[in-house]
Amino acid sequence: MITSFCLFLMILLAGGAGSCNAASQEAGPSLFLDAKELARLQSEIRRLDWKRAAYEGEDADSDHAFAGTGVRSGADLWMKRKIEIPARSGHYHHFFCECGSRLTFPTDGREHPEGYPCSACGKVYAGEKYDGAVRWQIHNQLAVAALNMGIVSAVEGKREYARKAGEILLKYAAAYPGPHTTQTQGGMMYQSLCEAVWSIELAGAYDFARSAGVLSKRETELIENRLLRPIGEGLMSLNVRGNWHSWHLSAVGVIGYAIGDSRLVDYALAEFRRQISEELGDDGLWPESVHTYHFYPLGAFLYLAEAAYHHGVDLYHLEPKPGKSLKAMFTAPLGYMYPDTRLPAINDGWYNSFLPANHYELAWARIGDPAIGWGLKEACGRQKTARNSFWALLQGRPLPRTAAAPGVKSVNFPVLGIAALRSRDGAMMTLDYGPFMGHGQFDKMGVTLFALGKLWSADYGTPGYGSPIMPWYTGTPGHNTVVVDGKNQARTQERRLTIFAAGETFEAAQAETEEAYPGVLQRRSVIRVGERFVLVDHLQSAEEHTYDWFLRSEGALTLEKLPEAEDAPALEYAHVTDAKAYGAASSWAGQWRQGRLALDVCAFSSAPATLYSARCPAETANRTVPLAMARARAKTLDIVTVLAPRSGGAQAACSFENGVLTIRDGEAVDYVAIGSTKAGAELAADAAFALVRTSDGKTPTLAGVIEGAKVTWKGRSLIASGSRQTALEVEAR
Ligand SMILES: [Zn+2]
Ligand SMILES: [Zn+2]
Incomplete structure (x- = not known):
């Protein structure tokens, strides 16, 4: 041989x-x-x-x-x-420009005291801080x-x-x-x-x-x-915890196996078991934030698991508590990722993060679960990446011939505090309601939206932690949520998810907080109606506040039929540029366009809001995206927003009256009741949310209820349940 x-x-x-x-x-x-x-x-x-x-x-x-x-x-x-x-070595995270981009590492494996240019804007940085980061790279390259x-x-x-x-x-x-x-x-x-x-x-x-x-x-x-x-x-x-400890214990174990030191090995195996048992979330995700910080400790564990495997110890099938295992760490992210395998960059971590094929190669070889095989196939196919990673080379097995998606459905991750609603055709919205954990951000109630194969409204994660622009990425205005009085949220402990109701066509998640801005109750509901999403915001306080509702998206933003305001105050958010103010309005509409694809938006506010268009940083300040911001001053404010992804065709016409949102798309009309509506109303419902879908504006084809029991349409009972249902939808014929 x-x-x-x-x-x-x-x-x-x-x-x-x-x-x-x-x-x-x-x-x-x-x-x-x-x-x-x-x-x-x-x-x-x-x-x-x-x-x-x-x-x-x-x-x-x-x-x-x-x-x-x-x-x-x-x-x-x-x-x-x-x-x-x-x-x-010095610190890698110092090797970043003030624009958020990384400086350029020299290719000759040496320090360059004359300095290192920014890879995006060219600004040169010199000195020990940067030389130290280069030494970090050289040490890694040598290893x-x-x-x-x-x-x-x-x-x-x-x-x-x-x-x-x-x-x-x-x-x-x-x-x-x-x-x-x-x-x-x-x-x-x-x-x-x-x-x-x-x-x-x-x-x-x-x-x-x-x-x-x-x-x-x-x-x-x-x-x-x-x-x-x-x-x-x-x-x-x-004596540390979290992902640092995952790497520490894995290195101790790998070294222990390499030099045959059972003291090091025993320590590593005991600490691995303890971390999986006590630190991994019950939802299978690593509770320090997710994406980068889920796969980062997992990457460490894989080195330890391989070293152990080759010495007759199987960590891959170890389940120290029911549902807590390396296998769970591989299957849980399949419900968390966007349909193109990009990982929502919620909390700290790199924006460009995808399901890591390298890790799934090893899991497929050692665990061989069909869902993991599907994940690996998706990671290779969707990211169009060659199978050239370290574990693909050493242990990569043939891809599964057929691999059925493991039932793509809406998921709530209760430890992390993130709910993901998904449509059948690949639209997905995340709602972040979780506490401020390790590597958290001031992003409570932030949403992201993926549709039509694209990530429209993103959370851009973070650049290197040493970049002076970090406060923008961790701050509340850097997220698709509501900023109160221009300030960042406080650190919160709570996970107040009040509704999670998954359904086929009609589903919702709702959360609230009183800790983000003490004295203000903030409740956000995210409702999916087919391929569209509705955001329902409620802000309530005994005092008057300035509420700034933020939404950014990829694409070119157009706001419809609003006169430009001359006297509106300028926006004072750092890193928000090109701000234009429009006259105060109680409803507004617009769209972000990418070629023939559009994300339509229309909104209804209980108090007149000054609308702004502006630009803000995307994954670095070298790329910006259009931002829409609605500012209202009130004690209590309600905003209902429809986000409708569209491929061609015309924008749906939306209206909102007496608690019922009407979305008219040609002949087809959806009526969505926000809260209970009066008996005798055209759409009468005793529910948190109710839907009547019609093919022609008159004839109901589908009815749905969330946290309720009854839906009546023009006097005809469509749903009459004996008890309150979390989510129920029925075809109406
Ligand atoms: Zn730069
Ligand atoms: Zn963020």
Whole structure:
């Protein structure tokens, strides 16, 4: 096997100095790959184009450890370089421009005291703060390079790669300044979190280098006792929680397996069990915010799970409490993501975050659940990404031939405090009603909207935490919610979801808060009527307040038939630009357009509101999106807003009278009762919300009720339930 593979590679690599030494592989590696899997991988690289591409890939300068980076090209890049270990790293999040964009990392693996330009606006930043961030990158590149070299040495039997990986490890053992004593003191990396990420790759490299037989006994002792064990013991001594701890414990465990230290392994396994049991939310999501901070700890756990798996311990099927497991961490996000696999960037974290194919590759290989297979297939297909990630290369299995969607439905995540309403045709709205948790933002009652294959109204997450623009992204005006008196919300503890009623055509979520702005009750309902959404806002206080209702969306914004106001006060929100004010109105309409697609909006306010159009930052300040803002001064304010995604056709005509919203789309008309309406009214309902759908404005075809029992249309009873229903809809014929 190895002989024929070497022959093949020598032809393939056109004269590469291949020297195969089967004897050197003895027992083989045992962390992220074992001898049997290595033989399979060698065969796959020979037979399968995608495995070969993942192995050889050219995109070696990618900043991120493995995504899109070929193992061999990455290893080769560093094989040619002189190995010099830089001083202790600085902080990555400092490497950001005031515009929110990242500065440009040098490609030569060196510090550049003359400075680093912003990747978007070109502004140059120089000094130790930025050099330190560059050293952070170089340390990570060295660790990834060592691991890549280890893999190449195993796959091709080329000991020179293992020797170079050993050189990196030995130089680190000589340079290591001593372990972390606090989260930012000690260690080679500024943050203990980054030390954990970096050391997992070094432990992986060590496993390959040692199994290649290129290290002497003294060298293995130096690497184990002067580098890996001190790192592990330092991380073990830090008493933290959350995603930092996930990385700490995983690094401790991976190092423990790499150097055969059962004390480190036992600690890691116990802490893993405790985190899954006590820290993972009952809804299967990581409760620090979501998207980035769900998959970030999961990424750490996967390294530990693989190392454990190869030592006979199965963490993949461990369920320390019912429903709490690695499997749940993979299935829960399938109900959270948008239909294109983008992850709603609610709370802190990068805007451009998608279901991570890398993680799902491993889960598909080890857990093999059909929903996980579907998730992997969606991630690869929708993101049009090649299967070139680290775990795809090492453990990627054939994609499932057929994979049915695991029942896409509306979901409430009660720990995180986010409800997601979904239509059959792929429209989705999120409502964030949760408390301010780790990495939270002042975004209570914020909504996002996905429809027609696009994310229209987004939460843009955050740029790097060191960027001076961060307060915009964490602040209330940066979200699609209501700002009171121009201020940010207070930190809240509550999760007051008062309605969650999932249905086929008609469904709703409702939440309220009195903590966001003390003295103000804020209630927001999100109702889905087919492919349209209705927002119902109620603000109530004993005092008069200025209520600013915000909605931003991708697309070109047009507001209809309102005269521009000369005397309206200017908007004083930082980062909001190009503001135009319009005359006060109790109803207004408009749309955001993207080509032939439109997001129509019409709104009805209980008090006249001054309407503004403006622009505000998207994922960075270098890109802005149009914003609509309605400002009203009142003690109590009610606003009903229809958001209607449309592909061609004409805008639906909306009206709102006596608590009934009418949405007229050609012949078809939907009547939506907001709250109970009087007996004897055309649409009479005793409910939180009721729907009568007609094909011609007169003949009902469908009736729905949410938190109610009765719906009557023009005197005819359409729903008459003996008891109050959370959600009920019936065809009316
Ligand atoms: Zn910039
Ligand atoms: Zn946000």
